[in-house]
Amino acid sequence: MIFEATMPGVIQIRTEIPGPKSRALLARRAAAVPRGVPAVTPIAVAHAEGAVVTDADGNRLIDFGGGIGVVNTGHRHPGVVEAVRAQLDRFAHVCFPVSTYEPYVELAERLNRLTPGTHDKRTFLVNSGAEAVENAVKVARAFTGRSAIVCFEHGFHGRTNLAMALTSKVMPYKKGFGPFAPEVYRIPYPYCYRCERAPLPAGRCCMADRDHLERLFAATVDPESVAAIVMELELGEGGFVPAPAEYVQMLAAFAREHGILFVADEIQTGFGRTGTMFACEHYGLTPDIITTAKSLAGGLPLAAVTGRADVMEAAQPGGLGGTYGGNPLACSAALAVLDAMERERIPERARWAGERVGAQFRRWAESTWCIGDVRGLGAMIGMELVADPVSRAPDKELTGRLLAGALRRGLILLSAGTYGNVIRVLAPLTTEDAVLDEGLAVMGEALMEAVAGSRQRL
Ligand SMILES: Cc1ncc(COP(=O)(O)O)c(C=O)c1O
Missing domain, CATH: 3.90.1150.10 (Aspartate Aminotransferase, domain 1)
Incomplete structure (x- = not known):
């Protein structure tokens, strides 16, 4: 028809x-x-x-799908097209771990300035969201010397082995693909519409309760062995569920007290989608590490891990990076995206x-x-x-x-x-x-x- x-x-x-x-x-x-x-x-x-x-x-x-949240600046944004063409006329690849080029360094500088918090930061670039999340975990483990990672029911972090372990939805993402990476512990997401605890008035969160969190960790994992909590502040794949602010603030305070790093996965929420550059801004949250991808480069494959300088410097030389991470065409596209975000x-x-x-x-x-x-x-x-x-x-x-x-x-x-x-x-x-x-x-x-x-x- x-x-x-x-x-x-x-x-x-x-x-x-x-x-x-x-x-x-x-x-x-x-x-x-x-x-x-x-x-x-x-x-x-x-x-x-x-x-x-x-x-x-x-x-x-x-x-209305935008390549699953990749083209916040629209398909073929003129600034992105021009920047990629100009970079292609210069060079398409040399491998950043082999030879340094300016678009990568400039993008790292800009992400360090743009992401929440005015503290000293470092950024490195990879190819996909899953890779960014895996690398955030590597860095968090290297810095803390701890192995456990806490993630959430309904969370989605990608399709590589560790990202699958952190992901909650069994069909189609996990069924038949195990065994999964160990030392991953899952706690309930504050999903108010499907909450099974006693409902509170609108805007309040029954899970933003310190005793509840203490009991949850007591039954799940020793907080002193946890390297990081990895959280989407609004679930993407899990159904567009924003976490209540009081829950996030309480969790961040709990993490700080126990020396646990807070990793905000802003791969879907980032770059303007939630009405601020990053969803963290809705919560007054300064994460230790933030992962970004999707709309970062307006359609070219690129992802970033940005975090506190002391945390990010914990990994030894050669421990991070890869052949294509921070490809110059993708970096040039991302710089044009950031210009458009500001100008428009x-x-x-x-x-x-x-x-x-x-x-x-x-x-x-x-x-x-x-x-x-x-x-x-x-x-x-x-x-x-x-x-x-x-x-x-x-x-x-x-x-x-x-x-x-x-x-x-x-x-x-x-x-x-x-x-x-x-x-x-x-x-x-x-x-x-x-x-x-x-x-x-x-x-x-x-x-x-x-x-x-x-x-x-x-
Ligand atoms: C929050 C979040 N994290 C990680 C990923 C994985 O990204 P990628 O598909 O680029 O590996 C996605 C993808 O949808 C995502 O929404």
């Missing part, structure tokens, strides 16, 4: 989605690439600009976009029974879909129908959550107002259709 756009806008649907050319490439993909690498949408991309993706069949779609006031723009999206989600929640919770910091907004508002049973099927309906109408949308029932918005933060509204209108139509489908099933 081909959907006609209900109003003139950027979406242009020429064929059913996926069209014949997308289907043909996906068939080749299935024969050449293992199924373990997911294909979240069945479209083949020919071009992407700003918040608009054109597929191989000439359909124009709005992108992207975090501010995220606050505004988040209010608009959140207000729309709340309006839908008032008129439909299936939206159990609307939440998030800045533009990192999600809505949790449930089969029944009383039992709060997650509705993954409804979520899938909403995503499929949105795609048929020309909107790329992603889900999240341990139970696969959260709709998350990761649209570029540079998305024009009219395009954001057009995307929301399409999402609204798809939601109503998906809800009508649920009623028919009853």
Whole structure:
């Protein structure tokens, strides 16, 4: 079925989605690439600009997925394109551990200044989020001489062995892939909507209780053997759940008292997404180490580990780095991203976009029974879909129908959550107002259709 756009806008649907050319490439993909690498949408991309993706069949779609939070500055930001081209004309690779180049050093300097805290810091660069998290743990262990790491239920930190161990969601990330790295201890995330403890008034957290934390560690791991706590301040993959401020502050104080380092995983929350450059700023938190990736380099693969100088200097020469880490093209892209963040006031723009999206989600929640919770910091907004508002049973099927309906109408949308029932918005933060509204209108139509489908099933 081909959907006609209900109003003139950027979406242009020429064929059913996926069209014949997308289907043909996906068939080749299935024969050449293992199924373990997911294909979240069945479209083949020919071009992407700003918040608009054109597929191989000439359909124009709005992108609310942003390459899973990678293009906060939009696809092909002109500054990024220009910086990468200029760097390519100079050199593409020499290997930073072999020969030093300025874009790497300048990026490290800027991240040291930009990340929370005015203390002396150091940064080194790697290729992916998982690699950044693994390296943060290496550094924390080297500095503290301790081995245990504390992480959270519903957390996601990547697909390498240690990152998998730190990740909570079994399907699809862990099933069949063990044994996992040892000395990893998991504690509950302050996920208020699904909290099983006695509820407190809105804005308060029942887990922000020192005795509760002491008991939790007493039953889990000796705090004196813990090198680091690794935390997403708003769960990304785990369902866009922001931690309450009082919980984070209490946990940070507990960590400090026990000589435990606080590692903030800002791979998804970073670079303006939450309405501040980093989510830490919402909490007044100065982490010992912060990991960043995704929107750092506007689409090029790059990740960073930034931390207290004394902590970061604990690893011996040769213990950190790699062949490609801090590739010059990616560093040049990242410098252009940071310029754009400042010049175009992207975090501010995220606050505004988040209010608009959140207000729309709340309006839908008032008129439909299936939206159990609307939440998030800045533009990192999600809505949790449930089969029944009383039992709060997650509705993954409804979520899938909403995503499929949105795609048929020309909107790329992603889900999240341990139970696969959260709709998350990761649209570029540079998305024009009219395009954001057009995307929301399409999402609204798809939601109503998906809800009508649920009623028919009853
Ligand atoms: C919070 C967080 N940490 C780590 C990762 C892993 O990043 P990558 O996929 O680049 O390895 C992700 C990816 O989604 C993430 O959201």
